[in-house]
Amino acid sequence: MSRTHRSDRLFVVLNYVFLCLTFLIVLYPLVYIISASVSDPVYVNQGTMWLFPRGLTFEGYQRVFQNPEIWTGYRNTILYTVGGTCINLLFTIPGAYALSRKDLRGRGPMMGLIVFTMFFGGGLIPTFLLVSGLGMLNTVWALLIPNAVSVYNLIICRTFFQTNIPHELQESAEIDGCSNTGLFIKIVLPLSAPIIAVMALYYGVTHWNSYFNAIIYLKDRSLYPLQLILREILVQNQMNDTMLMTGDDMEAMAKQARIADMIKYAVMIVSSLPVIAVYPFMQRYFMKGVLIGSVKG
Structure with missing residues (x-):
């Protein structure tokens, strides 16, 4: 013993x-x-x-924040993250709930078409032409509308609704005269706080770290997100360090390399600190969402 x-x-x-x-x-x-x-x-x-x-x-932080475009990038990124996440939730949560209902006609073919887009897409050029044809080029909407729904997140939400919202609850609500809209707003949404928090975290982190779409669709620097501005700062310092210095100016080259190193680490902290600060408050919901998608998906 x-x-x-x-x-x-x-x-x-x-x-x-x-x-x-x-x-x-x-x-x-x-x-x-x-x-x-x-x-x-x-x-x-x-x-x-x-x-x-x-x-x-703290010279690295001083040099980073001396750039007025940093504050503009912060403002834009917060706007894109908050607005984009709201749009994502507005389309993902109702769509996933509808696809989880057994009484939805054509649910199987619709889900098949949606999943098909996970493996086959139009590509960058057709997407660019579509965004341009819709008049969204060089606007805020070019970063928000094309990625309004993630199929992976849609599947996770649908799985949550299928496994956590009993069908008997829907039937009892219908017996009491509750409409589908009332059922969704008054019953389903209050019971879906964990998955909504998970989706907000998923979409929020994606919007915060995104810069590729801004490179493709934006020309106006006043619309640049923070990540794109920080990327330009890093690239600019690397180019200054490797191309603009001559062999006769070793002291200036060493000073430029020193400044570039300080800015490099400061940029990492500036870009990731907000997400690091928010994540501990969302961790339990995050873990539950991962469990739903991996075990029951």
Whole structure:
């Protein structure tokens, strides 16, 4: 009996050790980037700064935020993230609920057509021509409408409704004289808070990190999202470092490389900090959504 208890305790200890090591492995890159963003690049490049900051400096952040386009990018990205997520939820949640209803005629063929688009798409050029033909080129709508629904997220929502909203609940609501719209708004939506939070997180992170569509569809710099502006800052510093310096100006080249290194780590923190701050509050919903999609999808 005592041997069994001893083996159980050993198993628990090993589990904690493994989890602690995994936590440190996952946490270290984040701590390193934060420390590198406020450290002198000389210590970072030499490898002497491996955990805590050395040669504390905030010059990288100062140079990033001195650029007025950063604040414009923040404003645009918040607009795209909030507005785009609302549009995504407005189309995804009702569509998934409708496809989860057994009494929807043609549900199978419609779902087949939707899933077909996951594997076969028109491509970049036809999509660009469509966006241009609809008059959305170089507008906010070019970043919001073409990606209004994700088929993967639609399937997750449909699975949630099928497995968590009993059909008997729908029947009892119909007996009480509740319409389909009333059923969806008054009963289904209040019971769907977890999946709505998951979808908001999925779509929100996608909008926050997106920059490719902005490269394709936007020409006006006042509409650029934050990620595109930060990308330009990094590319510009790399070009200045490698192309605009001459062999006779080694001191200026070294200074430019030092500034580029500081900006590089500062940009990583500036672009990811809002998502990192929001994620802990959404984590439990996020895990539930992953479980729904993987186990019951």
